[in-house]
Amino acid sequence: MVFGDRGTGKSTAMRALAALLPKMNAVVGCLYGCDPEAPGSWCEQCRKHEPGTHIKAHRIAVPVVDLPLGATEDRVVGALDLERALSQGVKAFEPGLLARANRGFLCVDEVDLLEDHLVDLLIDVAAAGENLVEREGLSVRHPARFVLIGSGNPEEGELRPQLLDRFSLSVEVKTPTDLPSRVEVVRRRDDFERDRSAFISHWKKDEDRVRRRITKAREHLAAVQVPDAAIERAARLCMALGTDGLRGELTMIRSARALASLDGDPAVTDQHLRRVAPSALRHRMRRDPPDDSGSSVRVERAIVQLFGA
Secondary structure: OOOOOOOOHHHHHHHHHHHHHHOOEEOOOOOOOOOOHHHHHHOOHHHOOOOOOOOOOEEOOOOEOOOOOOOOOHHHHHEEEEEHHHHOOOOOEEEEEHHOOOOOEEEEOOHHOOHHHHHHHHHHHHOOOEEEEEEOEEEEEEEOOOOOEEEEEEEOOOHHHHOOOOOOOOOOOOOOOOHHHHHHHHHHHHHHOHHHHHHHHHHHHHHHHHHHHHHHHHHHOOEEEEEHHHHHHHHHHHHHHOOOHHHHHHHHHHHHHHHHHHHHOOOOOHHOOOOHHHHHHHHHOOOOOOOOOOHHHHHHHHHHHOOOO
């Protein structure tokens, strides 16, 4: 979840994510991009392959799908393919945005303004990891495992706690207050608008460097150790902050492991936990009327008390 002021590039950052992600393997012809190496998560169509037969696979870009605020439920979950129904008399399923986002990212700009029935739908699908569509005589179940990314301005409305809890990490984006940063942002935006191709070519090496680093981190992730002491630290911090449930600890450990892998470290340490704690916990905290300080300040204060200055 990306919180921030208007006009700070939240939506731009979300959509730019696709260019940084390494490509992934997918079953050829699968509407949901099933992973050929994970048959347990295949859709109904892929499961029809006979055991032991060779599954054709190809490399595809990781999907980054936008969910517009005005999208209908049919467009999100999928519906009857009317063209085939009218022209061929066949009941066929037309996949929606959730199908396209499987194994990828589903982006919702201004998620705080999303209609309640779509919020309920996203909560259900995110919890189940699959989408069930039963309408117009159709009954279709398909995998829908995606990372939900949202942006919003706290001044325009608040998210329901049920949906907010589904975001693993949160980031606060503020308007730059120093002159050099503002000038640099404006200059880069102007360069992009004047010559998009030249701008992309100029930054291609940097993007490739980040992509290679991500690929290497993925290969190293399984080898990263998480000591019991690190889990205890995460639990103590969540208890000190009074976070509900156990998603805070789970998110901290998963994020710290990913960060350690990205840094090339063999195990999770206090430094990794300190760096991921604000993003993992600031949006999970209850309001404390006697304490009018922001959630970020409260997290930082608890980190200092637990880990030291």
